[in-house]
Amino acid sequence: xxxxxxxxxxxxxxxxxxxxxxxxxxxxxxxxxxxxxxxxxxxxxxxxxxxxxxxxxxxxxxxxxxxxxxxxxxxxxxxxxxxxxxxxxxxxxxxxxxxxxxxxxxxxxxxxxxxxxxxxxxxxxxxxxxxxxxxxxxxxxxxxxxxxxxxxxxxxxxx
Numbered sequence: 023x024x025x026x027x028x029x030x031x032x033x034x035x036x037x038x039x040x041x042x043x044x045x046x047x048x049x050x051x052x053x054x055x056x057x058x059x060x061x062x063x064x065x066x067x068x069x070x071x072x073x074x075x076x077x078x079x080x081x082x083x084x085x086x087x088x089x090x091x092x093x094x095x096x097x098x099x100x101x102x103x104x105x106x107x108x109x110x111x112x113x114x115x116x117x118x119x120x121x122x123x124x125x126x127x128x129x130x131x132x133x134x135x136x137x138x139x140x141x142x143x144x145x146x147x148x149x150x151x152x153x154x155x156x157x158x159x160x161x162x163x164x165x166x167x168x169x170x171x172x173x174x175x176x177x178x179x180x181x
Contacts (some may be wrong), residue, residue: 096116102150173175
């Protein structure tokens with residue numbers, strides 16, 4: 023099955039983060055814990071969930087998620103390009119969230135960990151270029167950069 027642009031980006035970016043910045047991936051994994059987060063990506067429903075040692079994006083299920091986030095490709099590109107902050111996207115009604123204050127606070131922290139991890143991954147720029155172009159189907163195959171535990175990208179993220 024062909025992946026849509028935005029969910030394909032999320033899946034690939036998680037794989038890249040796991041391979042190229044394992045410490046960041048582990049922090050994101052810990053921050054998500056057992057939470058199931060409903061994501062509306064370009065109108066298509068998915069669930070972001072931890073399954074064992076992996077973070078997965080799955081088709082939406084009937085099981086209730088602790089929080090929900092809805093956004094589109096243009097908003098994601100604007101955030102990743104640094105053109106808009108998460109809070110500004112929320113206030114401009116380009117990012118919709120639903121959940122308890124506590125859960126949304128935890129999700130906010132996890133989102134920051136994800137973004138801080140992505141900027142340390144050398145394979146993200148070509149993936150982001152494909153997302154900007156809006157075409158995941160013809161995106162070049164991303165060669166993951168080999169890393170090791172001594173790599174500077176594996177250093178702690180700033181607070």
